[in-house]
Amino acid sequence: MSSDALGPDGSVRLHRYLPLATSLYFAGSCPTCGRVVTVGVEAAIELMGSGEATIGEVSARLRCRPCGGRVDLAVCPDTRSVDTQKRDGPLPETMGLKVRE
Ligand SMILES: [Zn+2]
Numbered sequence: 001m002s003s004d005a006l007g008p009d010g011s012v013r014l015h016r017y018l019p020l021a022t023s024l025y026f027a028g029s030c031p032t033c034g035r036v037v038t039v040g041v042e043a044a045i046e047l048m049g050s051g052e053a054t055i056g057e058v059s060a061r062l063r064c065r066p067c068g069g070r071v072d073l074a075v076c077p078d079t080r081s082v083d084t085q086k087r088d089g090p091l092p093e094t095m096g097l098k099v100r101e
């Protein structure tokens with residue numbers, strides 16, 4: 001990756017994930033209550049208002065609504081087989097922002 005791929009906080013800029021927007025998503029759990037937050041690439045860019053924002057900046061922005069805990073996001077690839085991905089389409093986690101208890 002070129003240096004342009006990383007933001008000032010050393011994490012990857014969101015637009016770098018756009019070519020993979022249907023095959024990965026970001027996820028993290030609240031350390032306090034255990035709720036799991038998943039965010040699609042496009043939803044994360046929408047949330048930050050720019051693809052130049054980094055995954056670290058999205059993590060800093062996200063708070064668990066019920067308890068205020070900070071959610072650290074990690075990149076989660078779609079691990080299904082190519083055939084399954086073709087048959088079933090993109091994972092729901094790749095679209096929008098969702099919270100699971
Ligand atoms: Zn929480």
